[in-house]
Each structure stands twice: as C-alpha cells, then as structure tokens.
C-alpha cells in the first residue's frame with residue numbers, strides 16, 4: 083500500500099473503493115502490513131463501495147432519528163418497482179414484458195445520471211431517452227407516495243444527514259462524481275474527498291509480449307507467476323484480463339492448469355495460489371439451483387424427468403439416504419418418460435414403494451409440499467418465503483450431510499436471497515405460488531455469489547481499472563488494439579451530449595482513450611514489474627498491439643513455452659486392462675445377459691466400463707412412448723396371443739372380427755401388466771394401441787403364410803454357461819415346425835444384418851440362445867429374428883435345412899459344427915471379458931452410438947485427428 087493509502091486507512095476514516103473486490107484487496111493488504119509490523123490484533127478498516135457506505139450511513143442516521151421515517155429500498159425492491167412502473171409506460175404497439183426486461187439497465191442509467199448531475203428529461207429526444215425520463219419521474223412519484231427511498235436516486239439535498247458524519251476518502255476513482263462534489267461542498271467544506279495517489283516517479287520495468295494465442299499467453303503468464311512466487315512466497319501478483327472470451331472463470335481454470343502443470347497441486351493448493359474475482363450468478367451454483375428445482379417440483383403440475391433425476395442425484399437432498407435416492411433415480415430413468423403428470427408420478431412412486439421404501443417417502447413429501455404450496459391463494463412474498471423454507475426443510479435440504487466452508491457460504495447466500503425475496507412485499511402485490519417462484523428464480527439469476535477466498539498469491543481480475551493496492555507484479559493479458567482502449571459504447575437511455583458533459587468514459591473515443599491512459603498510469607504506479615501481452619491470433623481474428631502502450635517495435639514474441647496439457651485431454655485414447663473377474667465353478671451369473679457379450683464383441687472397453695464399472699448409458703427419455711414400454715407391451719401382447727392360439731391352426735380358425743377382438747383383449751392385458759403404460763397420456767397410449775394393432779396385423783399375416791407350426795414355448799428363461807460364468811437369458815418364442823424347433827427373437831426397429839452364415843456372431847443373441855438351448859439338451863434347427871414392422875414384418879436368420887420357413891432363413895451346411903464354433907467363440911468372448919480386457923474397438927462404427935467417448939478419450943483422439951486432417 084502506498085503511504086497516502088496507509089495514512090487514509092490508519093486515520094480510521096471510511097474508505098470508499100470502486101467495487102467489493104478492491105475492498106477485499108485493501109483489507110488483505112492492510113492485514114499483511116499489520117502482520118509485518120508484528121501485530122496480531124488490529125481494528126478492521128472501514129472499506130466500502132459508495133452505495134454500501136451510503137446505505138450504512140443512512141441506517142445509522144435512522145437509528146439516531148436524523149432522517150425521515152421511510153422504507154429504504156434494496157436493489158431487488160428497487161428493480162421490482164422499476165418493472166412495475168415500466169409496465170405502465172408501454173406505448174401503443176409496445177410489449178409490456180419486453181419493456182420490463184430493461185428495468186435493470188434503466189435503473190442503473192437513472193442512478194448514474196442522478197449521481198452525475200444529469201437531468202434525463204433535459205435533452206431527451208428519442209424514445210429510449212424519453213422513457214428513462216418518464217420512468218424516473220414515475221419511480222420518484224411512487225417513492226414519495228408510498229414512503230419509499232432509493233439512495234441511488236437521492237440528490238445532494240436529500241443526503242444532508244451526511245453532514246453529521248466524517249468525510250470519507252475515495253480511492254480508485256479518476257474523479258469525483260457531480261454528486262460527491264456537491265456533497266463535499268455542502269457537508270464537508272474544505273475537505274478533499276478524492277485520495278489521489280502519486281504517479282510512479284519512474285515507470286516500473288515493463289515488458290511487452292506477443293503470444294501466439296491465448297493459451298500460449300496464459301502459459302507464459304503462469305511461468306512468470308510461478309517464478310515470482312517460488313522466488314518470494316510472500317509475493318502478491320495481479321493478473322488483469324482484457325479478454326471477454328472465454329469467461330474469466332475458464333481463464334482462471336486454464337491459468338491454474340498451466341500453473342499446476344507437472345506438479346501434484348490439489349484444490350487446496352489452488353486456493354493458496356490463485357483467486358479469481360467475479361463470482362457467478364447464484365442460479366448457476368448447485369445448492370441454489372437444486373433448492374429452486376425442488377420448489378418447482380413441489381409446485382408444478384408436470385415434473386420434467388431430467389430435472390427430477392438431477393434432483394435425486396443432488397447431494398443436498400437429505401430426504402432420502404444416498405443409495406436409495408440413486409436407485410430411485412435409476413428406476414425413474416428406466417421408465418423412460420420425459421415428463422410426468424404430478425398425480426401419475428405420485429401414483430407410480432406409491433406403486434414402487436413396496437420395492438423401494440424411498441419411493442413412498444418421496445411421494446409423501448410431494449403430496450405434503452404440493453398442499454403447502456397450493457397455487458390458488460395469492461400471498462405476500464414474506465409468507466411465500468416462509469412456506470418455501472418449510473418445504474425445503476421437510477425435504478431435509480442441505481441437511482443430510484455436513485457442508486464444507488464454500489457450501490456453507492452458498493447456503494448463507496441462499497438464505498439472504500430468501501430474505502431479499504421476502505422484502506419484495508414492500509413493492510409487490512400478493513402473488514400465486516408459481517409467480518412467486520418465478521420471481522425468486524429471477525432474483526437468483528441476478529444475484530452473484532463468490533465464496534470468500536484467502537490471501538492468494540495471484541489474483542485474476544477482469545477489472546482494468548486502478549488496482550488501488552500495490553503488487554509485486556502486474557500482468558495484463560489480452561491487451562490487443564481491438565479491445566484496449568475499449569470501443570465507445572454510449573448509454574442508450576441518456577442523451578449523448580449529457581454523457582459527454584459528465585465525462586462518462588464510454589461516451590466517446592476520446593473519453594475511452596483518456597480512461598485507458600489513466601489505467602496504464604495506475605498499473606505502473608501500483609507494481610514493481612509490469613507485463614503487457616496480447617494474443618496474435620484468436621480463432622480467425624489476427625490482433626495487433628495497442629498503440630497506447632508503446633511503439634509496435636517494443637512488442638516481442640513470448641519465449642517459447644512448453645504447453646501444458648489441457649485438462650480433460652491429459653491422456654490420449656488407449657487400450658486398458660482391468661483386474662480379472664474371479665469366478666467360481668459352477669459359475670456366477672453376470673449382469674447383462676446376451677447384451678454383455680454383444681457389448682464385449684462391439685467394444686471391450688465399453689463392456690468393461692458398462693458392465694463392470696457401472697458406466698451405464700444415460701436414461702433414454704422419450705416425449706412419446708419410451709422404447710422399453712413399447713417393447714414390453716408388444717412382447718406381452720404376443721405372449722398372450724400365442725398362449726390363446728397355440729399355433730397356426732388356431733390363427734387360421736379366426737375370422738377378421740375374431741382376430742381384432744383377440745388382439746384387443748391381449749392389448750388390454752398387456753397394458754394392465756405394464757404400470758409405466760398407465761402413466762402415459764391417454765392420447766399417446768391410444769396412438770400406440772393403433773400402431774401395435776397394425777404391427778400385429780402385419781405379423782399375423784406373415785404367420786398365416788408360413789409352413790404349419792405350433793408355438794411350444796414363450797418367454798423361456800434359461801442360462802448360458804461358459805468360461806466359468808453364467809448369463810441369464812430369456813427367449814421370446816420356440817416354435818415346432820414338423821420335427822424341427824425354430825427359435826424366434828422379436829426385434830423392433832431397423833432390420834438387423836444376419837452374418838451367422840458368414841462365420842460371424844451377428845446377431846450374437848441368436849447364437850447365444852441356440853447355444854444355451856443346446857446346453858440344455860434341446861437343440862434347435864433354426865434361429866431367426868422376427869422384425870416387428872407395422873407394414874413389412876419379416877423373418878431373418880439361419881437354419882439347418884430348407885423348408886422351416888418359406889423365406890428369410892440362410893441354410894448352413896454344417897449346422898452342428900457351426901453351433902460348436904458359436905459356443906467356442908462365445909466362450910472366448912466371455913474369457914476376454916473375465917480377464918478384464920478393455921481394448922478400444924477398431925470398428926469405429928461402434929462408437930457412433932456409444933455413450934462413453936469422453937471416458938475412453940476417443941472423442942479427444944478424434945478431435946486431434948480431425949484437426950490433423
């Protein structure tokens with residue numbers, strides 16, 4: 083800290099800084115100073131932003147009775163008031179909702195204009211300028227009539243109570259605002275408010291660097307930071323970034339990645355090394371997002387499955403034990419519905435409660451919360467805040483486990499948000515539950531939160547203004563000509579002439595240039611070493627160095643740096659090997675059935691990840707009928723149908739009306755036995771009924787034209803054994819055709835290619851079913867898929883001889899030998915699986931529908947290959 087700043091803080095006077103980050107920086111610098119003096123206790127310096135300082139002074143004055151009895155508006159209340167006012171100012175052809183979207187911008191413009199001594203009505207010409215003038219007048223009128231006060235809109239004569247307090251010192255500002263000058267004259271004559279720190283006598287050593295791109299720039303910066311901190315662990319460095327893309331938090335992650343490259347630094351080390359300023363909207367933080375999602379689940383008539391699954395996987399949902407809520411999430415995902423009607427969800431959960439107690443608990447909470455948040459009566463926001471808290475508490479939200487310090491801070495922020503929301507009573511009429519929740523969500527989107535960090539060695543900031551405190555070194559990233567000085571960007575709501583008169587930096591090119599030159603002088607004054615850098619290229623954009631920061635020849639290329647490997651791509655795709663599975667004779671039954679071997683055949687890596695490590699595909703949610711419901715309905719219907727018909731003779735005996743009635747009856751039985759079908763909307767289920775009837779009609783036509791047959795077995799359960807393990811299987815149907823057994827597997831979707839006659843196990847399930855039956859002493863003479871197509875049902879498979887079906891079967895010369903080879907191939911696949919082999923597939927077609935490219939890192943490898951191409 084320079085001497086003037088130390089004197090200002092040491093004098094005990096309130097210090098006003100441009101933002102809360104600079105306030106934290108001054109407090110930390112003050113603490114370092116006191117520690118260096120050997121002190122262990124010292125008074126907390128009073129450091130505030132202008133708005134926070136004004137609010138504090140007004141509250142203290144209110145306690146002394148020195149100000150009128152009015153209600154002070156906080157930012158949320160003021161925004162709500164602006165929204166209400168704007169809605170009433172919509173002109174013909176203007177949309178109220180789109181006007182209210184500008185409330186925040188108008189509110190800020192009004193505050194800034196007031197503090198700059200601008201009367202928005204004076205030169206207002208266009209619609210935007212006139213709107214601000216009208217809205218400001220209306221807001222002031224509302225405040226007068228309702229006994230409200232916005233300090234941001236207060237003029238010097240309304241702030242006369244400040245004469246009773248000591249003059250603050252303002253630091254980090256280029257000049258005082260008009261309001262501050264007026265207050266200085268009225269309240270603190272002769273006092274100098276602005277603390278103008280001395281300029282650097284000699285500019286610090288300054289390097290100007292050109293990097294190939296942002297990644298190289300960050301890597302060079304990381305190397306510079308590291309060498310400073312390794313040389314002097316007490317060094318404090320400031321990295322300023324002029325880049326707006328990617329976000330500052332991503333730049334922080336990249337910088338940390340480069341800083342930590344080649345070390346085993348963990349998150350705790352990161353907190354000591356690097357602090358990133360800014361914070362994120364509260365809504366983007368899991369605790370607040372999950373709280374809102376839980377409340378929305380309680381209020382909404384329809385539950386989105388994706389949101390429900392995310393909630394059940396939330397670590398903050400303390401209502402259910404961890405294992406139970408994850409199992410419940412899996413079960414809900416398996417039902418395949420993209421959304422649930424509220425009643426359907428409660429019914430389904432109750433129905434599942436017999437198998438999973440947690441389902442009943444969730445159903446009970448849903449019913450209770452739904453009643454508590456009944457949307458019909460309108461209530462004030464204070465009452466809604468109370469109800470929301472009660473509903474969250476009933477769900478054990480954020481109470482199921484101890485929270486770490488950052489989570490605690492988020493919970494505190496969430497409660498502060500609820501208080502803010504409750505305060506809206508002052509300006510809003512009573513609301514319905516869903517309107518109240520929408521308002522709370524909007525507040526969470528607008529509120530920013532950053533967990534407090536300690537005194538990190540490096541601070542990354544997006545503020546190119548005065549650093550206020552001194553650093554050992556400052557590095558300014560991304561300082562390309564295109565963005566520094568920044569382009570003029572006048573405020574659309576205030577007349578340009580007024581902005582120029584008030585010297586707003588964004589009003590014009592000259593103002594921007596003056597702002598940038600001032601910032602440069604402050605960087606130079608606040609550090610022992612200054613580095614300015616810019617990336618020569620960003621995507622397709624080529625950059626030049628900024629003219630303001632020195633001659634073009636002064637810029638040199640960054641030293642070549644070894645690029646750190648980016649997080650997420652740190653290891654290329656490669657074959658893996660897991661521990662072998664221990665199996666004991668007579669064999670363990672593995673999960674997955676025939677699909678396990680089919681996956682091992684398609685990609686050993688995927689099979690190990692999915693069936694041994696549990697990397698299941700995400701739930702396939704459907705807007706219509708989920709695939710598993712469709713498959714189950716069709717299987718059950720065909721099962722009931724052949725149970726009644728017995729075979730082709732029974733089918734041929736049916737007339738058209740009899741067939742329709744039988745199919746209808748079997749459909750009803752299938753629906754009754756499929757709980758998930760009952761939760762489908764009626765219209766969707768009806769469409770599915772018609773589609774299924776059409777498919778069954780097509781299948782029965784095919785069955786009529788076959789050689790005579792009887793259906794011997796339906797849904798036959800059995801095991802296949804091999805390599806010491808067992809797989810549980812279920813065969814859809816086995817027909818008897820003359821003296822031959824024909825194995826049939828129902829297949830929905832696109833017809834599958836049959837390669838079993840080409841020495842290839844495709845489709846594998848036919849081979850494994852045939853092999854399993856052979857192991858039971860019940861060999862078949864043919865195996866076929868029955869493609870269930872609504873218009874073109876057909877068989878496809880292989881057979882020992884001609885005549886078992888009219889068409890669709892490929893004849894194999896050596897049926898017994900082929901089956902022995904199938905068994906050998908299946909055993910080899912199982913051995914491979916049990917041995918833990920997890921090589922990546924060589925057939926890239928298998929990757930097209932795989933859910934694991936990020937896990938096996940093939941996605942990264944493909945990206946590299948594409949970049950190479």
Ligand code: SF4
Nearest residue numbers: 685688929932935938
């Ligand atoms: S993406 Fe390809 S290589 Fe990777 S697991 Fe999936 S199928 Fe295997």
